[in-house]
Amino acid sequence: MIRTFGVTADSQLEMDFPLEDLHKKSFDWYWIDFDKPSASEWALLDSFFHFHPLAIEDCLHRLQRPKVDYYDGYHFFVVHTMNEETLEAEELDLFVGKNFVVTFHHTAVQELDLVREKLQRDASFWERGAIYATYQILDKVVDSYFPLVYKIEDHLNEIEDQMTFDMKHFSMDTVFEMRSDLLWLRRTILPMRDLMYRVLNSSRFNLQQHEQAYFADISDHLVKLTEIVESNRELTADIRDSYMAMNSNRMNRIMMILTIVSSIFIPLTFIAGLYGMNFEYMPELTMKYGYFFALGAMTLIGVSMFAWFKYKGWLNLFKS
Numbered sequence: 001m002i003r004t005f006g007v008t009a010d011s012q013l014e015m016d017f018p019l020e021d022l023h024k025k026s027f028d029w030y031w032i033d034f035d036k037p038s039a040s041e042w043a044l045l046d047s048f049f050h051f052h053p054l055a056i057e058d059c060l061h062r063l064q065r066p067k068v069d070y071y072d073g074y075h076f077f078v079v080h081t082m083n084e085e086t087l088e089a090e091e092l093d094l095f096v097g098k099n100f101v102v103t104f105h106h107t108a109v110q111e112l113d114l115v116r117e118k119l120q121r122d123a124s125f126w127e128r129g130a131i132y133a134t135y136q137i138l139d140k141v142v143d144s145y146f147p148l149v150y151k152i153e154d155h156l157n158e159i160e161d162q163m164t165f166d167m168k169h170f171s172m173d174t175v176f177e178m179r180s181d182l183l184w185l186r187r188t189i190l191p192m193r194d195l196m197y198r199v200l201n202s203s204r205f206n207l208q209q210h211e212q213a214y215f216a217d218i219s220d221h222l223v224k225l226t227e228i229v230e231s232n233r234e235l236t237a238d239i240r241d242s243y244m245a246m247n248s249n250r251m252n253r254i255m256m257i258l259t260i261v262s263s264i265f266i267p268l269t270f271i272a273g274l275y276g277m278n279f280e281y282m283p284e285l286t287m288k289y290g291y292f293f294a295l296g297a298m299t300l301i302g303v304s305m306f307a308w309f310k311y312k313g314w315l316n317l318f319k320s
Helices: 053-060 110-121 129-143 145-165 172-201 209-274 290-312 314-319
Strands: 002-008 013-015 027-035 067-071 074-082 089-097 100-105
Touching (some): 027 129, 053 089, 074 129, 074 172, 089 172, 110 129, 129 209, 290 314
Antiparallel strands (some): 067 074, 074 089
16 A cells, blocks of 8 residues: 655645646655555555666565665665563664655554654644654654563562562573563664664765754663663573572572481481491390480580580571
8 A cells, every 4th residue: 555645845744645646746756655565566666666676676675684775766774663461673774855755665553643643633743844754754663662662661560579579489591581672672773773873974964953852862762761671681691690599599598407417317317317327236235225325315416516506507597
């Protein structure tokens, strides 16, 4: 489907007009949106608009890395939107000229719907031209990253609290999933940041000062997103290290408890094993009160070792 928007020379907005009107009428600027186009529709990129074959190839063979290419009379953008459920990147291509914007995408892009709504209700939008429309599209795309990043950040904070207060039900699998999600976001946000850097620092765009302010704002948002993603990746690493340290400490505590119990029962087992041997001429076997002496010695040894461990503070391990 092809959607058309154009602002005429007398500052009127026209919508859903045939492409042939671009040659018949005078437009200050126009926006053509190829929304999930058919083969006959995307062929118009070549036959009607005469875009460069390499740019058209990038449109048809997805998924390209976010970038900007320079051609005579226009610039070609590849940007990524993010699927809210899977966090997979979805490509959005833009051809941006002095008085036109052509967008091309194989999947529905909610951000374009938001720009279209603003275009229809805001007459001041019409007077600002194609560069401002490009800014609006890129800004909405970048703004859509924030809820995804904040959602992961909030989830990581919940995981960190759960690890602190409820170690028994804590699972590292969730942390690794969050780390994987952050990696998906990072693969999109970093190239988008580099793209905006090229836009702001290239002489090919010839942006005016007020236009540079718009794109600088997008660049600031991308820098902020990058910092959040990197800090959250560091947080996942800290959670992983803390989990391993807590597990190691817990294992050490268990081993000390087992060592204490074993240390108490080893001498008792030795005595019981020694007098459990069935030899006929063992010296103490014929003592009248030998049984009670042996039990008394075992009790004394056990109590003495228990008191010594308590004095050393090792029994506090049983309380935690």
